[in-house]
Amino acid sequence: MMNLSRSVALISLFLLPLLSFSFSVDNPTDRRVLVLLDDLSLKSSHSIFFSTLKSRGFDLDFKLADDSKLALQRYGQYLYDGLIVFAPSTERFGGSLDSKSIADFVDSGRDLILSADTSASDLIRGIALECGVDFDEDSSAMVIDHSSFSVSDGDHTLIAADDLVKSDAILGKTKIEAPVLFRGVAHSLNPTNNLVLKVLSASPSAYSANPSSKLSSPPQLTGSAISLVSVMQARNNARVVISGSLQLFSDRLFRSGVQKAGSPNKYEKSGNEQFATELSKWVFHERGHLKAGSLVHHRVGETDEPAIYRIKDDLEFSVEILEWSGKSWEPYVADDVQVQFYMMSPYVLKTLSTDKKGMFHTSFKVPDVYGVFQFKVEYGKLGYTTLSLSKQIPVRPYRHNEYERFIPTAYPYYGACFTTMAGFFVFSFVYLYHK
Amino acid sequence: MVKSTSKDAQDLFRSLHSAYSATPTNLKIIDLYVVFAVFTALIQVAYMALVGSFPFNSFLSGVLSCVGTAVLAVCLRIQVNKENKEFKHKTVVTNLRGIVAMFVIAV
Numbered sequence: 189m190m191n192l193s194r195s196v197a198l199i200s201l202f203l204l205p206l207l208s209f210s211f212s213v214d215n216p217t218d219r220r221v222l223v224l225l226d227d228l229s230l231k232s233s234h235s236i237f238f239s240t241l242k243s244r245g246f247d248l249d250f251k252l253a254d255d256s257k258l259a260l261q262r263y264g265q266y267l268y269d270g271l272i273v274f275a276p277s278t279e280r281f282g283g284s285l286d287s288k289s290i291a292d293f294v295d296s297g298r299d300l301i302l303s304a305d306t307s308a309s310d311l312i313r314g315i316a317l318e319c320g321v322d323f324d325e326d327s328s329a330m331v332i333d334h335s336s337f338s339v340s341d342g343d344h345t346l347i348a349a350d351d352l353v354k355s356d357a358i359l360g361k362t363k364i365e366a367p368v369l370f371r372g373v374a375h376s377l378n379p380t381n382n383l384v385l386k387v388l389s390a391s392p393s394a395y396s397a398n399p400s401s402k403l404s405s406p407p408q409l410t411g412s413a414i415s416l417v418s419v420m421q422a423r424n425n426a427r428v429v430i431s432g433s434l435q436l437f438s439d440r441l442f443r444s445g446v447q448k449a450g451s452p453n454k455y456e457k458s459g460n461e462q463f464a465t466e467l468s469k470w471v472f473h474e475r476g477h478l479k480a481g482s483l484v485h486h487r488v489g490e491t492d493e494p495a496i497y498r499i500k501d502d503l504e505f506s507v508e509i510l511e512w513s514g515k516s517w518e519p520y521v522a523d524d525v526q527v528q529f530y531m532m533s534p535y536v537l538k539t540l541s542t543d544k545k546g547m548f549h550t551s552f553k554v555p556d557v558y559g560v561f562q563f564k565v566e567y568g569k570l571g572y573t574t575l576s577l578s579k580q581i582p583v584r585p586y587r588h589n590e591y592e593r594f595i596p597t598a599y600p601y602y603g604a605c606f607t608t609m610a611g612f613f614v615f616s617f618v619y620l621y622h623k
Numbered sequence: 624m625v626k627s628t629s630k631d632a633q634d635l636f637r638s639l640h641s642a643y644s645a646t647p648t649n650l651k652i653i654d655l656y657v658v659f660a661v662f663t664a665l666i667q668v669a670y671m672a673l674v675g676s677f678p679f680n681s682f683l684s685g686v687l688s689c690v691g692t693a694v695l696a697v698c699l700r701i702q703v704n705k706e707n708k709e710f711k712h713k714t715v716v717t718n719l720r721g722i723v724a725m726f727v728i729a730v
Contacts, residue, residue: 598678600670601685604663608688611663615656615696616722622648 211269211473216512218269218299218472220247222260226275228252234274237437240465246270246472258283260293269298270472274434276305276312287314294319299427299471305372305434306330316375319420320384321430323375324396324409331374331414331432333394338369339447345399346371348448349416351389357476357571358387358419360466366455367448368463369441372433374414383420385570387467390414419471425573427471437464474514476572481508483563483579488551497554497583498590506549507540507565507577519546528564529555558585653700657693664689695725
């Protein structure tokens with residue numbers, strides 16, 4: 189009994205400092221990352237990737253995928269902020285990990301890098317399916333491309349891909365010049381799913397088939413529908429990267445030169461290292477993470493927020509949006525943030541102008557409709573966190589003494605009444621006193 | 624036929640004109656007032672046809688006040704007309720009654 193209570197006290201003492209090292213609202217970059225490998229030699233064969241992560245301040249915890257002491261959370265608290273699963277052939281995780289606990293991990297807002305390779309077990313396929321990514325059903329199929337392969341490969345399975353998504357948030361500002369080398373399985377995305385996105389697509393001449401056997405029927409996955417690397421940003425802003433090739437992250441492909449078949453350009457170094465580094469910056473919230481302050485609105489000329497507006501009032505609206513730079517909150521600069529004045533449908537939709545210091549503002553006239561409106565800012569730019577802000581405000585009609593005193597269109601009628609009165613007055617005098 | 628109808632119209636107009644000149648002056652004054660009131664009402668109707676009936680209340684008040692005073696003036700004319708056999712009043716009383724009625728109601 190004494191031993192048990194003493195060990196519980198020791199464990200809780202251990203946990204207290206761990207709590208201060210997780211990611212928080214003020215510091216959204218992940219800190220502690222669990223790396224699951226199915227073979228410890230991956231630590232050395234992918235050492236460049238892991239060392240770049242460590243140099244950026246991440247706390248990497250390497251474990252074998254079937255380690256029986258694996259746990260993502262203890263006593264209800266998550267132990268890690270990010271998860272890297274480089275275990276494409278694992279059928280079952282050890283410890284308390286399974287595809288449901290990984291789905292809960294992403295549901296709690298934490299990030300995931302998942303990679304399959306030339307063989308993807310059902311477990312990995314299941315986790316990818318949860319995130320909206322469909323690996324090719326044929327377990328022996330690989331991506332083959334007879335016109336976009338690297339010339340150093342005789343098999344046409346080492347693809348030199350350069351069809352990258354155009355997003356500064358996901359891939360960084362510097363353009364990746366050299367093609368990215370890829371050898372692995374194909375996956376496809378459901379086109380109606382608007383949370384997943386193809387980061388590296390295959391060229392139109394690619395297809396997914398078994399390279400060592402003759403094709404008996406046309407392949408199911410072909411062309412640009414094949415995605416080589418995809419990302420998903422969940423509604424709670426958790427980010428997931430799913431790659432069809434583990435070799436894409438390996439030191440050998442990081443260091444090798446690349447020349448695409450049919451192209452005269454020969455690159456000393458492939459684009460793999462830059463691609464993997466920029467993608468890891470995005471997925472662990474070092475880039476593209478936005479935070480918004482509260483919505484502020486008031487009448488023109490006043491500073492306090494009124495409790496109710498009147499129709500046809502002039503009002504000013506502003507909101508503060510900051511972007512996380514990896515170390516600090518910087519002002520967010522963009523020209524496409526919009527605000528809606530919404531009641532069942534937007535009556536007013538205006539693009540906010542920015543003062544480049546993080547404040548976005550605009551002014552407009554309240555529409556000629558009364559009711560309960562909302563100021564809504566719904567911002568979903570590619571690669572950035574989605575902002576969904578709203579504030580409710582009622583709008584009342586005119587009071588009885590706020591209408592205009594004399595209606596300009598009715599002046600002729602007023603004139604007619606007065607001339608009738610004058611005419612009657614003159615007529616009565618003339619009629620009574622004529623001779 | 625054309626010639627005869629135009630000659631008939633001219634004859635008609637001339638006979639009306641000469642008959643009308645024979646009416647007493649006070650009746651002519653009332654007629655002038657009625658024409659003025661109806662004319663004002665017609666102007667307002669034309670204006671409403673132009674700009675639409677937005678302040679409909681104002682339109683109604685303008686037109687009805689003009690039409691009302693015209694109707695009351697016609698009543699006065701009927702009562703004052705000496706050739707009207709049904710009404711046999713003394714001149715002063717007639718004048719006062721008619722005018723008081725118009726004053727109270729027309730406003």
